[in-house]
Amino acid sequence: MQTHFSPDQLKDPLIAEADSILRACVHCGFCTATCPTFVLTGDERDSPRGRIWMMRELLERPESVTADTGIHLDRCLGCLSCTTTCPSGVDYPHLLDIGRAQLDKQVKRPMPDRLMRGFLAKTIPYAGRFHAMMRLAQIGRWFRWAMPARLRRMLDKVPEKMPRRPDPIGAKTAVYTPSKPTVMRVALLAGCAQRALNPDINASTIRLLNRLGVEVKVYAETHCCGALAHHIGAVDAAHESVKIAVHHWHGALKERAIDAIVVNASGCGTMVKDYGHMMQHDQEWSAKAAAVSAATCDITELLDRLNWQAATTPETRQTATETTLAYHSACSLQHGQKIHDLPLRLLRQAGFQVVQPRDGHLCCGSAGVYNLLQPELADGLKSRKTESLKATGAEVVAAGNIGCISQLNASDLPVRHTVELLDWVTGGEKPF
Ligand code: SF4
Numbered sequence: 001m002q003t004h005f006s007p008d009q010l011k012d013p014l015i016a017e018a019d020s021i022l023r024a025c026v027h028c029g030f031c032t033a034t035c036p037t038f039v040l041t042g043d044e045r046d047s048p049r050g051r052i053w054m055m056r057e058l059l060e061r062p063e064s065v066t067a068d069t070g071i072h073l074d075r076c077l078g079c080l081s082c083t084t085t086c087p088s089g090v091d092y093p094h095l096l097d098i099g100r101a102q103l104d105k106q107v108k109r110p111m112p113d114r115l116m117r118g119f120l121a122k123t124i125p126y127a128g129r130f131h132a133m134m135r136l137a138q139i140g141r142w143f144r145w146a147m148p149a150r151l152r153r154m155l156d157k158v159p160e161k162m163p164r165r166p167d168p169i170g171a172k173t174a175v176y177t178p179s180k181p182t183v184m185r186v187a188l189l190a191g192c193a194q195r196a197l198n199p200d201i202n203a204s205t206i207r208l209l210n211r212l213g214v215e216v217k218v219y220a221e222t223h224c225c226g227a228l229a230h231h232i233g234a235v236d237a238a239h240e241s242v243k244i245a246v247h248h249w250h251g252a253l254k255e256r257a258i259d260a261i262v263v264n265a266s267g268c269g270t271m272v273k274d275y276g277h278m279m280q281h282d283q284e285w286s287a288k289a290a291a292v293s294a295a296t297c298d299i300t301e302l303l304d305r306l307n308w309q310a311a312t313t314p315e316t317r318q319t320a321t322e323t324t325l326a327y328h329s330a331c332s333l334q335h336g337q338k339i340h341d342l343p344l345r346l347l348r349q350a351g352f353q354v355v356q357p358r359d360g361h362l363c364c365g366s367a368g369v370y371n372l373l374q375p376e377l378a379d380g381l382k383s384r385k386t387e388s389l390k391a392t393g394a395e396v397v398a399a400g401n402i403g404c405i406s407q408l409n410a411s412d413l414p415v416r417h418t419v420e421l422l423d424w425v426t427g428g429e430k431p432f
């Protein structure tokens with residue numbers, strides 16, 4: 001794609017980066033067919049190609065921005081399906097970051113939208129506050145009839161069942177030591193929303209890793225990776241979380257107190273693996289952030305490095321053989337981190353009968369806080385995904401991200417984290 005930035009504009013490193021990303025796009029349109037929002041609306045402006053064109057206009061001539069630009073950029077899920085499809089390697093996610101930051105400078109959002117984003121940025125990254133908000137929302141559902149339509153749709157997103165309190169893992173810095181000789185030491189990101197919504201995931205992760213001889217350290221200070229603030233456009237809050245996490249993890253890596261950082265929520269993993277890029281223009285933090293990104297792995301990547309199958313027994317493998325599960329490939333894992341086959345392989349090694357739903361490349365509509373900010377599109381994607389998962393005939397669904405798990409979990413088709421299922425076949429409780 002041709003660009004027309006002035007030499008002055010190109011002195012800004014972000015504009016220079018956007019320029020090189022834009023030039024890589026040949027406008028072929030292959031990405032449109034795999035973009036969930038284009039699939040739903042059929043509108044070119046809701047496709048990656050349309051958004052790339054709009055972002056070029058926005059960045060070249062910021063004064064020319066229209067309300068349409070904001071609407072269609074806000075509708076982007078950030079699912080990154082387009083990056084998997086694109087034959088030219090267009091770095092869409094970083095262009096989107098630059099485009100959205102520019103949009104926020106140019107256009108003042110309507111007051112209700114600003115209030116909502118501010119509220120979410122101050123709530124979700126804190127497990128205690130988020131848990132309290134969800135419990136209140138459960139009560140609020142009794143008064144659903146008196147609420148405006150937008151609030152009603154948000155209340156509908158609150159899970160029927162919530163843990164009584166947030167996951168204690170992560171509330172205090174703690175070391176979980178294996179009862180056998182230690183083969184490795186890792187830091188685990190306990191997370192924010194995950195701790196409020198599902199305490200079983202971190203517990204399963206630690207049990208499984210301890211069983212394999214891995215010592216797990218959880219730092220209370222690194223309670224949030226910054227991804228949710230980043231999705232909302234709260235750049236300062238996101239960078240604050242990044243710096244806190246980098247400070248603690250980089251210090252631990254340098255002192256050789258840990259060998260790796262493991263993440264079991266793939267939305268967070270995608271963010272942490274991108275810290276190096278995010279902080280590239282910050283002299284103080286760039287090298288440390290890059291080191292943290294390089295040491296970070298998804299829980300499935302870590303398990304693949306370990307002899308995890310040694311913890312299974314013929315009996316547990318037999319139990320798994322009797323279970324058919326559908327694997328839901330979270331966008332942040334398959335498109336963001338390019339990890340798709342590995343969790344399938346681990347689940348099959350465990351003995352499970354694993355099936356895959358049709359259109360597995362399409363997002364379930366969760367996408368961070370997208371389901372709260374764009375409920376109509378999110379509901380459309382959720383329905384499509386639920387239908388395709390049910391059509392597999394599976395009795396349980398495995399997924400690697402808390403957002404998808406909360407979005408899709410249902411009493412007639414439970415959705416569990418991959419690590420909960422692997423914990424089960426290595427001696428843990430049955431998770432469904
Ligand atoms: S597939 Fe890639 S090169 Fe083609 S239009 Fe989409 S982003 Fe551009």
Ligand code: SF4
Nearest residue numbers: 035076077079080082
């Ligand atoms: S990130 Fe997802 S929703 Fe956004 S343009 Fe790419 S495929 Fe479409």
